Amino acid sequence: MIIKIENLNYIYNPNTPFEKKALDNINLTVEEGDFIGLIGHTGSGKSTLVQHLNGLLKPTSGKVIVDGIDTSSKDGNLKEVRQKVGLVFQYPEHQLFEETVYKDIAFGPKNLGLEKDEVHSRVKKAMELVGLDFENLKERSPFELSGGQKRRVAIAGVLAMKPKVLVLDEPTAGLDPRGRDEILGRIQKLYEEEGITIILVSHSMEDIARLVNKIIVMHKGKLVMEGETKEIFRKAEKLEELGLGIPQITCFMRRYKSRGNPVDDTVLTVEEAKRELINYLRRRGNV
Amino acid sequence: MADEIIRIENVTYQYGSGGEDNQLTAIKDISISVKRGEYLVILGHNGSGKSTLAKLMNGLLLPTKGDVYVNGMNTKDQDKIWDIRQTAGMVFQNPDNQIVATIVEEDVAFGPENQGIPPLEIRKRVDEALRIVEMYEYKKHAPHLLSGGQKQRVAIAGILAMKPDCIILDEPTAMLDPIGRIEIINTIKKLNREEKKTIVHITHYMDEAVEADRILVMEEGRIAMEGTPKEIFSQVDRIKELGLDVPQVTELAYELRKEGFDIPNDILTVEELVKVL
Numbered sequence: 001m002i003i004k005i006e007n008l009n010y011i012y013n014p015n016t017p018f019e020k021k022a023l024d025n026i027n028l029t030v031e032e033g034d035f036i037g038l039i040g041h042t043g044s045g046k047s048t049l050v051q052h053l054n055g056l057l058k059p060t061s062g063k064v065i066v067d068g069i070d071t072s073s074k075d076g077n078l079k080e081v082r083q084k085v086g087l088v089f090q091y092p093e094h095q096l097f098e099e100t101v102y103k104d105i106a107f108g109p110k111n112l113g114l115e116k117d118e119v120h121s122r123v124k125k126a127m128e129l130v131g132l133d134f135e136n137l138k139e140r141s142p143f144e145l146s147g148g149q150k151r152r153v154a155i156a157g158v159l160a161m162k163p164k165v166l167v168l169d170e171p172t173a174g175l176d177p178r179g180r181d182e183i184l185g186r187i188q189k190l191y192e193e194e195g196i197t198i199i200l201v202s203h204s205m206e207d208i209a210r211l212v213n214k215i216i217v218m219h220k221g222k223l224v225m226e227g228e229t230k231e232i233f234r235k236a237e238k239l240e241e242l243g244l245g246i247p248q249i250t251c252f253m254r255r256y257k258s259r260g261n262p263v264d265d266t267v268l269t270v271e272e273a274k275r276e277l278i279n280y281l282r283r284r285g286n287v
Numbered sequence: 288m289a290d291e292i293i294r295i296e297n298v299t300y301q302y303g304s305g306g307e308d309n310q311l312t313a314i315k316d317i318s319i320s321v322k323r324g325e326y327l328v329i330l331g332h333n334g335s336g337k338s339t340l341a342k343l344m345n346g347l348l349l350p351t352k353g354d355v356y357v358n359g360m361n362t363k364d365q366d367k368i369w370d371i372r373q374t375a376g377m378v379f380q381n382p383d384n385q386i387v388a389t390i391v392e393e394d395v396a397f398g399p400e401n402q403g404i405p406p407l408e409i410r411k412r413v414d415e416a417l418r419i420v421e422m423y424e425y426k427k428h429a430p431h432l433l434s435g436g437q438k439q440r441v442a443i444a445g446i447l448a449m450k451p452d453c454i455i456l457d458e459p460t461a462m463l464d465p466i467g468r469i470e471i472i473n474t475i476k477k478l479n480r481e482e483k484k485t486i487v488h489i490t491h492y493m494d495e496a497v498e499a500d501r502i503l504v505m506e507e508g509r510i511a512m513e514g515t516p517k518e519i520f521s522q523v524d525r526i527k528e529l530g531l532d533v534p535q536v537t538e539l540a541y542e543l544r545k546e547g548f549d550i551p552n553d554i555l556t557v558e559e560l561v562k563v564l
Contacts, residue, residue, distance in 0.1 A: 041464060041465070041466060042435070042464045042466070042467075146333065146334060173462065174380075174461045174462060176333045177491065177530060177531055177532040178332050178530035179332075206535065243466060245465070248536060248557065251557055252557045252560055256561050259561060261564075270535050270539050270542065273539050274546075277564070278543070278546055281543075281564070
């Protein structure tokens, strides 16, 4: 287990007229090698929870333990926590600031006091991981790049810290389909090839369905559902009650089944639906 | 022509000036006619030129070559620029960048105040605009405490209060969550159907284009495809080539057809596909 959250409560502006309970008794365990989708509509507490994972916020009560370190204990080493858990915010490209792509990505590792050679190899590797050409782009200004490229520079900056857990808050917001597929493809590779534990916050049920193996659902500061991807998307009515949905393709298969066609309605991708339907339609055709 | 509200004639637009290598041609010899009352969607991936095209439509940018006419007025005509912007109002991506006042109704009143409209008339217009976008109950609220979708509706009301014939929306849902997106799409439909506004909606979300009268797909500063949603979405390979998506059911229907199943090539919704299978 890499992250353990116990009875976590968080209150914004305590003891003022603006007091608001943002997290309400959250209990959660993240295992190494998990790929978790965190969903919930705006204001459900997702971002507040995410900011607890690397000590940016400290619990009002309860505990967050990252790889054995309690983020709220006095001797808890937050620097170490932030190295273990890399956090990519929404629109991370707004945080780029250096003159060159290289310097921007090198900023974190340099601050760790690493040797020049180590910084160099980390920058190079991080750029490879997000699919940015090292030789061509390292001396370019990050501000001259396309939106999708800027975002990948920002993610590379986090990866250069070699985190064990990567948390991404809506990494595809505002990108076009091509940019989105590029980023998601890279994230999947990080998971599969680098073995990084990933927590993905997203509003797109289609993206969640395609990628993650576990889902956590937040609602009004509470963790209301938790389970494997298929298991969660089987509960369409419950998700709709929470203002969420299921992938369009899953919705189609459910509706099709309810009209008397015995198909597997737990499919999550177009690819799966195609296989299932071809089997079913051919069988039906032969009767 | 009376039934035409915007005409773009052989327009080219270049960003940057000076040296050859400093220039980027964002729009390449485009001609478009937008009909009065039409719901037009312009699709394209980032960098395809769609936002530049939008800014040319109300004189925020002026063509390098060619002409743009709004209600017969040339956008190059300096004397007409305020009439042009009053005819074709523009809504942008980020609602936070478009809100200027600290109270919703004051924000909506900002446009007509600047037009020198008499106070009683402004009052009427503000109330009416807020009712249309269903934000009337929030008229005394502070905009920064509203949700993204609500803020964007306030921005739309601000444009409506200027009584434009045409509203151009440049990726109005890109920064919103799914609920906010639905709110804005419903508002746009209502503006078109009930208020009879001409709509030019720029987006890269294909599912938002399903109910348009006509779709233009841009690629590298040119118009790559044009047609009704059914005509456009039936060309799944071409759309993917252009870096865009189709709804999942459209893709499924297309894949099944490739496998030899007899399915029409213009499926856009879950219901349609359930019916034909």
